[in-house]
Amino acid sequence: MNPFLWLKVWPWGSTDSTEEEETFDPRIHLDYSPPQKKITMQELLLNQSAAASLIAGTTPFPLLSREGVRAYRRALFQKKVLEECASSPFPGTLALRDVEKQSKFIKDFWTHPETMRIVCEAMGVPLDVIMPTEIGHTNIQVEGASVSEMTKNLNVEPTTEKVELTAEERAYDPLKDTSTIIPWHYDSYPYVCVLMLSETEGMVGGETYIKKGDGTAKKVEGPQIGHAVMLQGGEVEHLAARAKGVKERISTITSYRSAVPTIYDSSYMTNVRPYANLNSLYTEWTQYRLRKLKDEITHYLNRVEEEPELVLDGAALEKLVAEQTDYLQRTLRQMIAPKEHQRILKAYGRAVYYEAPKIWRTVQSLPEFEELASSADKNRTWMPESVYWMDLQSSNEAIRLGRSLKATMGTFTWDKKREYYMGDELLRQGLNELFLDWLGTSGLWDIYHKQA
Structure with missing residues (x-):
């Protein structure tokens, strides 16, 4: 018997307004058992980075x-x-953001010491929630062509209604299907907990696939209702397969970073800028980044107080200054002016924004690529007074010296024979909207668009 059949159908539109949401109580609302298996980075043939736990998921x-x-x-x-x-x-997907500002239950659940103990234990490292806006981000796959239609199809009781599948749908292969609910990507933040709130019996799809170091994909079964998975999503490339055969698929996600000082924080905001309230997002982002900076400086200060001779180690202090200067710069670079952000999204579209890396790969095959990209950078036809030209110069110097570069998709060493262009630099930083703007100014967008 389905354990949820006893639940009362409670459409949100007809909820009794006199009934308040429940108070979170771990004795009532949690039913935790440790994961049977933890997948290591080594098992996935992935290199261990400075930001990473040994556990991939x-x-x-x-x-x-x-x-x-x-x-x-x-x-x-x-x-x-x-x-x-x-x-x-995304088409066919309803997203709920900033829910912790509207629901005390959701906020208390994710921030309760017992929940925090569970997620830290699962990943094997102390974690902190990134920021309030990333508590309980919810993706909902439900019938409806608009936000209003989709919300009307939501009920408190998890639906057990199945959808009849065709033979083609039963043979669904998310690795070949372009309709994956979230395509191959890295998360904006180092760690995530994904919690399933829907019935999954009869579901086809709904799994997570992780790209291994040899290019093959490892399938991680999707969680059942009330179950969760932890993933080091900022370090492993993965996709979320679209669920078929069920009326709804509701997963809710909270993001984390390492709470250990000196551990590199790889967070960026590329994935969330297009659908976030930027004023709220930037405020929380700045506060969390400055708290991380304070932790790093306090950690170094404590070491100096315990070992005064450390002050004489100029290399250690230089390393601290360089790393925190870079951290502050990356903090600022992610905060693209809202008016600029909206202008570019309006000109190119949200869908194109998420396709930026794929577009860049295609653009590089155009006969005119080298000439137009080189000319645009040489003449600074795009934002000639921008600080990004200094970034480009710094990256080119690092490349000349054979050093690796930090990027939104991990650390990489430039091994291409061609020049390193502004397009490369902007995508390295996860500034997709500025990349599209540069592409348009260079003339490459028009050629790409005509051929697409």
Whole structure:
């Protein structure tokens, strides 16, 4: 018998406004058991980076009780949450952001010491929630062509209704299908916990695939209702397969960084800028980054107080200054002016924004590529007074010296025979909108667009 059949159908639009959401209680709402397996970076043939835990991810493990699932869904589908937090960043997908600002239950669940202990234990490192706006980010796959249509199809009770599948749908291969709910990508933040809030019996798809070091894909089964998986999503490339055969698929995600000083924080905001409230996002981003900076300086100060002779180690101090200067610079670079961001998104479109790396790969095959890219950089036809030209110069100097570069998709060494252009630099920093703007100014966009 399905454990959720006893639940009352409770469409959000008809929820009794006199009933408040529940108070989170780990004794009632949690039902945790440790993951049966932890997948290591070594097992995936992936190099260990300075930002990484030894653990790449876990198999699904129980986290919420059936009471916890119901309480979470009731909190999530409150009218105020849907009205304030819902958007549709991708076709057929409803996203809820900033839910912790509207729901005390969701905020308390994710920040409770017991929940934090569980996620830290799963990844084998102390973790901190990145920032409030990344608590409980929710992706919903449900019927409907618009935000209003999709929200009307949401109920507190997890639906058990199945969708009849064709033979073609049953043979669905997410590695070949372009309709994956989220294509191959790295997460914006080092670690994520993905929690399933829907029934998965009869579901085809819904798994996560991780790209191994040899280019093959490893499948990680999707979690059942009330179960979660941990993933080091900022370090491993992965995709989320679209679920077929069910009426809904609701997963909720919270992002983390390492709480250990001296551990590199690889976070960036490329993936979230197009559908986030930038004023709120930038405020929280700045506060969290400055707290990380304070932790690094305090850690070094404590070492100096314990070992005064460390002050005489100029190399150690120089390393601290260089790393924190770079960290502050990356913090600032991610905060593209909202007006510029909106102008470019309006000109090129949100879909094109997410296709920027793929577009760049195609553009490099154009006969006119070298001439136009070189001319644009030589003449500084794009934003001639921009600080990004200094960034480009610094990166070229690092390349000349054979040094590696930090990027949104990990650390890399430039091994191409051609020049390193501004397009490379902007994508390295995850500034997709500025990359598109540069591409348009260089003339490469028009040629690409005509051939596309």
